[in-house]
Each structure stands twice: as structure tokens, then as C-alpha cells.
Amino acid sequence: MYKYAVKRILLMIPTLIGAGILVFMLMRMIPGDICEIRLGGTGLMVDKEQIDICRENLGLNDSLAKQFLDFAVGIATLNFGDSMWTGRPVTEEISVRFQLTLQIAIMATLTAVIIALPFGVISAIKQNTWVDYCIRLFSIAGIATPSFWLGIMIILGLLIVSQQLFGEPWMMPIQFVPIWEDPLANLSQTIWPAVAVGYRYAAVVVRMTRSAMLEVLREDYVRTARAKGLFEKIIVNQHALKNALLPVVTLVGIEFAFLIGGLVVTEQVFNLNGLGKLFVDAVLDHDFTLTQSLVMMVVTVFVVVNLLVDLIYAWIDPRIHYT
Amino acid sequence: MTRLLEIEDLQVQFFTSDGIVEAVGGISYHIDAGETVAIVGESGCGKSVGAMSLLRLIPEPPGKIANGRALFEGRDLLKLSNADIRNVRGREIAMVFQEPMTSLNPVFSVGRQLTETLLRHTNASEAEAKERGIELLNQVGISDPARRLTQFPHHLSGGMRQRVMIAMALSCEPKLIIADEPTTALDVTIQAQILELMKNLSERLGVAQLIITHNLGVVARYAKRVNVMYAGKIVETGTATEIYHNPRHPYTLGLLASVPRLDQPRGTKLVPIEGQPPDLTRLGDGCAFRPRCRFATERCANEIPNLRSVESNHMSACWHFENLDQQKSTVA
Numbered sequence: 001m002y003k004y005a006v007k008r009i010l011l012m013i014p015t016l017i018g019a020g021i022l023v024f025m026l027m028r029m030i031p032g033d034i035c036e037i038r039l040g041g042t043g044l045m046v047d048k049e050q051i052d053i054c055r056e057n058l059g060l061n062d063s064l065a066k067q068f069l070d071f072a073v074g075i076a077t078l079n080f081g082d083s084m085w086t087g088r089p090v091t092e093e094i095s096v097r098f099q100l101t102l103q104i105a106i107m108a109t110l111t112a113v114i115i116a117l118p119f120g121v122i123s124a125i126k127q128n129t130w131v132d133y134c135i136r137l138f139s140i141a142g143i144a145t146p147s148f149w150l151g152i153m154i155i156l157g158l159l160i161v162s163q164q165l166f167g168e169p170w171m172m173p174i175q176f177v178p179i180w181e182d183p184l185a186n187l188s189q190t191i192w193p194a195v196a197v198g199y200r201y202a203a204v205v206v207r208m209t210r211s212a213m214l215e216v217l218r219e220d221y222v223r224t225a226r227a228k229g230l231f232e233k234i235i236v237n238q239h240a241l242k243n244a245l246l247p248v249v250t251l252v253g254i255e256f257a258f259l260i261g262g263l264v265v266t267e268q269v270f271n272l273n274g275l276g277k278l279f280v281d282a283v284l285d286h287d288f289t290l291t292q293s294l295v296m297m298v299v300t301v302f303v304v305v306n307l308l309v310d311l312i313y314a315w316i317d318p319r320i321h322y323t
Numbered sequence: 324m325t326r327l328l329e330i331e332d333l334q335v336q337f338f339t340s341d342g343i344v345e346a347v348g349g350i351s352y353h354i355d356a357g358e359t360v361a362i363v364g365e366s367g368c369g370k371s372v373g374a375m376s377l378l379r380l381i382p383e384p385p386g387k388i389a390n391g392r393a394l395f396e397g398r399d400l401l402k403l404s405n406a407d408i409r410n411v412r413g414r415e416i417a418m419v420f421q422e423p424m425t426s427l428n429p430v431f432s433v434g435r436q437l438t439e440t441l442l443r444h445t446n447a448s449e450a451e452a453k454e455r456g457i458e459l460l461n462q463v464g465i466s467d468p469a470r471r472l473t474q475f476p477h478h479l480s481g482g483m484r485q486r487v488m489i490a491m492a493l494s495c496e497p498k499l500i501i502a503d504e505p506t507t508a509l510d511v512t513i514q515a516q517i518l519e520l521m522k523n524l525s526e527r528l529g530v531a532q533l534i535i536t537h538n539l540g541v542v543a544r545y546a547k548r549v550n551v552m553y554a555g556k557i558v559e560t561g562t563a564t565e566i567y568h569n570p571r572h573p574y575t576l577g578l579l580a581s582v583p584r585l586d587q588p589r590g591t592k593l594v595p596i597e598g599q600p601p602d603l604t605r606l607g608d609g610c611a612f613r614p615r616c617r618f619a620t621e622r623c624a625n626e627i628p629n630l631r632s633v634e635s636n637h638m639s640a641c642w643h644f645e646n647l648d649q650q651k652s653t654v655a
Binding site: 219220221223224225226227228229230231234239242243316317318319 | 378380409410411412413414417418420422425426427428429430431432439440443444475477488491
């Protein structure tokens with residue numbers, strides 16, 4: 001297992017190189033560059049020389065090979081450079097927002113798992129009863145409802161309800177405070193987007209849990225467990241659920257990785273300064289260094305989460321053995 | 324001998340989109356303490372459903388135990404509360420299933436699966452249960468039992484898994500073991516080992532057995548009494564010797580004729596039972612075996628034959644069992 005983990009971590013290297021080449025090439029295929037946008041954005045006449053100076057300063061006049069080498073060396077030495085747009089170190093730009101996005105991703109995952117596992121299991125054991133129909137309705141509604149719309153409804157709901165209750169509307173804080181500094185302020189800001197995203201996430205996981213459970217509940221070993229006189233609770237929660245978890249874990253892993261960098265619209269709705277927004281801005285600004293670093297980070301998150309999912313597989317199912 | 328289990332008019336139905344399937348159409352039989360009884364029949368004749376409904380293990384819905392009684396030491400298993408039937412399962416009546424490859428949970432160790440029955444039904448501590456687990460694995464002939472307890476089902480061969488299933492069934496010293504085609508999924512040499520093991524253990528421990536099989540060889544060798552089932556009904560019942568040497572139902576005759584035998588000259592052709600089992604949603608009037616029966620007459624089409632005594636301890640549900648003798652030679 002240990003060897004396998006090391007092997008998988010080493011395998012990250014070619015993946016990262018591939019992703020690096022791809023993002024490097026794609027970014028440079030987009031017409032225009034950051035200097036034109038920054039200087040042209042003022043609406044004034046811009047001297048070609050000024051643009052040239054800007055390009056020179058940012059290293060955009062170097063050959064592609066030199067630029068790629070700088071990028072690769074930077075990544076390899078964990079020196080990601082400065083954002084072309086703000087001039088601040090990329091690590092600083094990312095780390096502030098990463099905290100927020102990671103927290104929302106974790107909270108959304110927790111919301112999803114806490115809702116989805118019991119609902120999925122109950123839906124399966126009560127198959128084709130009104131309980132099952134209600135849960136299926138809940139989950140289909142979750143898949144059909146865009147997170148941003150739900151977000152808008154949550155904000156509106158909060159405003160209306162607080163207006164009714166306290167006489168004046170309450171709005172969630174706009175400034176992000178880390179959870180260890182002021183948990184209440186932090187949670188009152190992050191819980192809403194987590195719920196908005198978590199609902200859709202939960203809906204997907206409920207359906208997966210339900211169908212995996214339905215399949216497992218028909219297995220012979222569940223019948224054996226019943227024939228042994230075990231309590232239904234133990235049969236469902238231990239014998240069946242552990243077997244049904246594999247596809248659920250995969251799905252949770254993929255969704256979690258997606259949330260890092262994929263929360264663009266929700267962040268917009270809740271006015272959060274997260275990675276999704278940073279990503280969009282970086283691409284629009286042609287901020288090569290920032291975009292490249294963000295892509296590398298998201299790729300790393302995906303690879304690490306996949307590795308974790310694989311390791312959890314082996315922990316759940318002893319038949320899976322990595323060498 | 325004391326009567327352990329008495330089944331009266333057991334009827335099990337399944338509600339499907341094609342209509343109601345009468346999987347078990349009112350069967351009655353009994354098992355005495357320590358006795359081995361077999362139920363024989365082809366796939367889909369209701370033998371497994373009938374046995375599983377005794378422990379109420381058929382999924383409801385779509386299944387339903389529509390009628391009947393199953394008196395186990397005087398208690399009607401079909402009327403027990405859910406909590407009470409759970410106390411019977413594994414403790415007083417245990418089951419061994421057909422597929423050892425899928426009947427054990429792949430994600431739990433052999434030890435966990437073996438000891439959980441004990442922990443559920445007795446006051447044994449974890450350590451005691453483990454000790455008993457080792458003893459049980461020893462009893463069913465598994466070498467190095469302490470190590471096996473820590474292993475998972477995929478580490479064991481099919482035969483070993485079935486031995487584990489038997490050990491599990493024996494763990495709480497039940498009075499009856501229902502073995503649902505316990506050897507079908509195993510290869511022939513292992514089949515014999517498993518059956519010998521079950522026979523020896525049941526004799527030694529005085530456990531009654533209900534063996535469900537389609538293998539007449541198993542019946543002849545291990546069962547004292549036999550019930551032959553066809554289309555959800557018992558069509559012939561008697562001692563194994565009687566059934567084997569003096570079959571009195573055309574279906575039993577057909578089954579015996581379709582089994583290869585070592586005492587027949589080489590090259591002798593097997594005689595199959597022509598036709599197919601009937602559609603259980605459309606059982607008409609008359610004998611269900613009639614379309615496949617070479618002895619069928621007008622009466623068979625109109626009247627359902629009930630079990631009638633051939634001799635003491637031998638009954639047949641055929642209108643013509645008295646006349647089968649002259650024609651038997653043409654079949655067997």
C-alpha cells in the first residue's frame with residue numbers, strides 16, 4: 001500500500017507536466033495579451049513602445065521555449081512568480097482565496113454526505129413507498145435546481161425572514177474572516193453558499209447511494225446476514241452500506257475536486273472572493289502566471305483526491321489490493 | 324421421534340407484472356428431530372422459495388406467504404413477530420445457501436462473519452466467540468483456523484467458503500439446518516466432501532436437515548425421506564429407498580431416467596423429460612405435469628390429483644400411479 005501511494009505520487013509528475021504544457025500552449029493561443037488589455041483598457045491612445053516595455057518587463061518578448069522553461073523551473077522549485085496583473089506573488093493571491101474555497105468545498109461535502117447517506121439508504125430500503133418518492137423528488141429537484149438560483153433564493157429568503165423577525169434585513173458579512181479568528185462571522189458567511197452548492201451535491205450522491213444500496217440489498221450475503229438473525233439495522237448499516245460505498249466515495253471525490261475552482265457562479269452570487277472568481281479574472285486578464293499556477297493547483301487537487309479515493313477503496317474493500 | 328417441524332398447506336405467491344405466480348401451491352410435510360429430509364425438483368419448482376419462506380426470508384413484496392402453517396416445536400413460524408423470527412433465525416434454524424462465492428460478505432473477515440451469529444444470539448464475549456469460531460472451523464475441517472478467522476472470503480476456495488457457511492450455520496447449535504442446494508456450485512469431489520461433512524456433523528450433533536436439491540444422487544445417499552416437487556406442489560413423498568426403487572409419479576420416473584448411472588451399460592442414452600416446466604401464472608385445471616406426461620388421460624386435464632397413499636409412508640399425486648408399473652419399463 002505504501003509503495004503504491006509513493007508510485008501514484010510519482011505518477012503525478014507526468015500528469016502535471018502534461019497539464020502544464022497544455023495550459024501554457026492554450027493561454028498563448030488566445031489572441032491579445034495582458035499588456036494590451038491593461039494599457040488599452042484605459043481607453044486612451046497607447047504608445048506601441050509602452051506596450052513593448054510592458055511586454056519586456058513581464059518577459060512576454062522572450063521566446064516560447066524560454067518562457068516555458070521559466071514556468072517549468074518555477075513550478076519545480078515551487079516559485080510560482082508574481083501575478084502579471086497585480087504584481088503580488090501568486091502564492092499570496094491563491095492562498096487567501098484557497099482558504100475560503102476549501103472551506104466551502106469541505107462544508108458542502110459535509111452537508112452533502114450528511115444528507116445523502118441516510119436519505120439514500122432510507123430511500124433504498126423503503127423502495128417504492130411514499131418515503132422513497134419524497135426523497136427522489138428532493139434529489140431530482142436538487143439536480144434540476146441551479147446552485148446560483150438556489151443561492152439567490154437563500155439570500156432573498158434570509159432578507160425577507162430577518163426583516164419579518166427583527167424589523168430590519170440581515171445580510172451575511174462580505175469580508176472573509178478565517179474560522180479560527182471569528183467562527184461565528186465565518187460560518188454566517190460560508191454556510192449559505194455551502195448549502196446552496198451542497199444541495200445539488202447531496203442530490204447526486206443520494207441517487208448514487210440509493211442505486212448502489214438497491215443493488216447490494218439484493219446480494220446473497222445480505223440474505224445470509226438476515227438468515228443469521230441479525231438486526232435489520234446492522235444488516236443495512238454495516239453489511240450492505242459498506243459494500244455500497246465504493247461508487248459513492250468515487251462520486252464524492254470527483255465532486256469535491258470539482259468544487260475547488262468550479263464555484264465560479266456561486267461565488268458571484270454570494271459575492272465571495274474565491275478561487276473560481278480568481279480563475280475567471282486571471283483568464284480574462286491574460287494573466288499567464290496566475291492562470292498557469294491555478295491550473296497546476298487544481299490538477300494537483302484532482303490527482304491527490306483521486307489517490308485518496310483509491311486508498312479509501314482499499315480500506316473499504318479488502319479485495320482491492322495495490323502493489 | 325419427536326416432530327420438529329410440521330408444514331401444513333404452505334402457499335407462497337409472487338406478485339409480478341405478468342400476474343400472480345403461485346410459487347408454492349399448498350405443500351405439507353414434516354421433519355422429525357435429527358432427521359434428514361430432502362426436497363427435490365427442477366429449477367423454478369418452488370423448492371427454495373418454500374424453504375426460505377419458513378424463515379420468512381422471501382422479499383415481501385413482491386412475495387407473500389398467502390396461507391399455511393409452519394409449526395416449529397409447536398410455534399407457527401409464519402405468525403411470529405419480526406423480533407421473534409429473528410431469534411429463530413441462526414439460533415434454532417440455520418441456513419446454508421447455494422452460492423458460497425456470493426453468500427459471504429466480501430468486505431468482512433471470516434472471523435467477523437462467523438462470530439456475529441454467536442454474539443447476536445448468545446451471551447458470549449468477543450474472546451469466547453473467537454475461540455468458538457476456531458473450534459467450529461476445526462470441526463468443519465479447515466486447517467489453521469486461527470489464521471483463517473482473520474482472512475477474507477476471497478482468500479478461500481469455493482469448498483472452503485461452503486465449509487465456513489456450514490460452520491456459521493452450526494455456530495449456535497441449531498435444531499434444524501436448511502441447506503439450499505449446498506453443493507450445486509461446487510465441483511464434484513468437493514460436493515462429496517461437503518455432503519459427507521454435513522451428514523457426519525448432523526449425526527454427531529443431532530441436527531435435523533432439510534436438503535433442497537435437484538440432484539437425486541444426493542437424495543439417495545443422504546436423505547431419509549424425500550419430497551418431490553413440481554410446479555409448486557409436492558407430487559410424491561416417501562422414504563428415499565421407496566422413491567428411488569419404486570417411484571410412483573411420472574415426474575419422479577422421468578427424473579430418475581434422466582440421471583446418468585454407473586450401473587447402466589456404456590452408451591445407454593439418457594431419457595430427458597420432454598417439454599418445459601409450466602408457466603406458474605397460468606396453471607389451469609388438472610395436473611400441472613400433464614402436458615409433459617406420457618400417461619396423461621382426460622381425467623388429468625380436468626381434476627387436480629391430490630396426494631394419495633401408495634403404501635404406508637409413500638404418497639403420490641398421480642391419478643394413475645397404480646398403472647405406472649406396466650409402463651415404467653418404457654421410460655426408465
